Amino acid sequence: MKNNRLEDCCFIINVLAGEIRHSINGSKFIMERIDTEEDKCKEENYLWNIGLRYGCIKICSFLDEWNRKFLTLKAENIEATRIERVEFISKPAMDRINEFTDIHKFRNWLLAHNLRVSVQNYANVFRGNHIANMKMPTTLADYLLIRDCISHCQQAINEVFPEYYMKPMTFINANSDRNYNKGLELDEYEIETQKVKAAIERNRIADSTNHIS
Numbered sequence: 505m506k507n508n509r510l511e512d513c514c515f516i517i518n519v520l521a522g523e524i525r526h527s528i529n530g531s532k533f534i535m536e537r538i539d540t541e542e543d544k545c546k547e548e549n550y551l552w553n554i555g556l557r558y559g560c561i562k563i564c565s566f567l568d569e570w571n572r573k574f575l576t577l578k579a580e581n582i583e584a585t586r587i588e589r590v591e592f593i594s595k596p597a598m599d600r601i602n603e604f605t606d607i608h609k610f611r612n613w614l615l616a617h618n619l620r621v622s623v624q625n626y627a628n629v630f631r632g633n634h635i636a637n638m639k640m641p642t643t644l645a646d647y648l649l650i651r652d653c654i655s656h657c658q659q660a661i662n663e664v665f666p667e668y669y670m671k672p673m674t675f676i677n678a679n680s681d682r683n684y685n686k687g688l689e690l691d692e693y694e695i696e697t698q699k700v701k702a703a704i705e706r707n708r709i710a711d712s713t714n715h716i717s
Contacts, residue, residue, distance in 0.1 A: 506668065507582055513574040514661060514668035515675050520566040521658040522672070524559055528644075528651045531555035535644055556647055557615050563641075563650055564611040567601070570657065586664050593660040597653035603639070604650070610640035 534555070575591060578584040601607075613621055613629045620626040621634050629635060641647050662669045676682070688696065 509573075510577060510582055510665070511668050513569065513577070514665055515670070515672070516569050517566065517574065517661055518658060518669065519672050520562055520569060521654050524562045524566060524654055525651055527555055527559040527562065528647045531559070531644060532648065556641075556644070559647055559651075560607065560611055560641065561616055563601075563654070564608050566654055567608075570598070574661075583665075590657075590660045590664045593664070594657040597656040601650055601653050604641055604646070606638040606640045610635075610638060 575587065578587050613619070613634065619629045621629050624634070627634065641650060
């Protein structure tokens with residue numbers, strides 16, 4: 505009989521690995537089509553803020569799931585022997601990822617939250633030397649290396665636990681109630697954004713009137 509907690513770990517690890525791969529591959533696809541050095545410089549800044557930012561956030565999520573959920577199942581004797589096999593096979597890949605020792609700090613301070621350092625009275629991360637000498641992925645090549653290491657970990661878990669592998673939508677359709685709210689259609693968006701714009705303009709006029717000396 506399958507263990508639901510182990511099944512959840514295998515599912516989440518596979519989903520996160522796929523998201524990481526797609527995000528970083530998308531960045532690589534764009535970089536390979538840049539012609540001039542000037543455009544490359546501009547595009548690197550763009551990718552840093554969009555494609556690789558998402559990739560880094562998901563890399564940290566993958567590491568959290570691997571270390572805090574999957575590996576901790578051993579302590580409860582849930583498939584401990586096979587989990588140790590996965591851990592042994594994937595160790596070189598995880599060791600290489602872990603050389604980026606500040607990746608979680610980088611995610612927390614610069615990407616996922618509001619550019620403030622929580623351990624230093626929420627100081628502006630860009631005021632001073634908060635990010636000096638941080639060991640974090642900073643180039644597309646860094647992210648490609650991490651992508652490949654994560655793919656090795658994913659392959660290891662699927663080889664050792666083949667019975668737990670299923671395509672993400674297969675798992676979701678079998679286990680999830682997705683009766684979420686219906687979003688706006690494009691024509692509805694136009695109406696709603698005009699309502700907000702009109703309300704802002706009314707407030708601006710009222711504010712101007714109230715502050716006439």
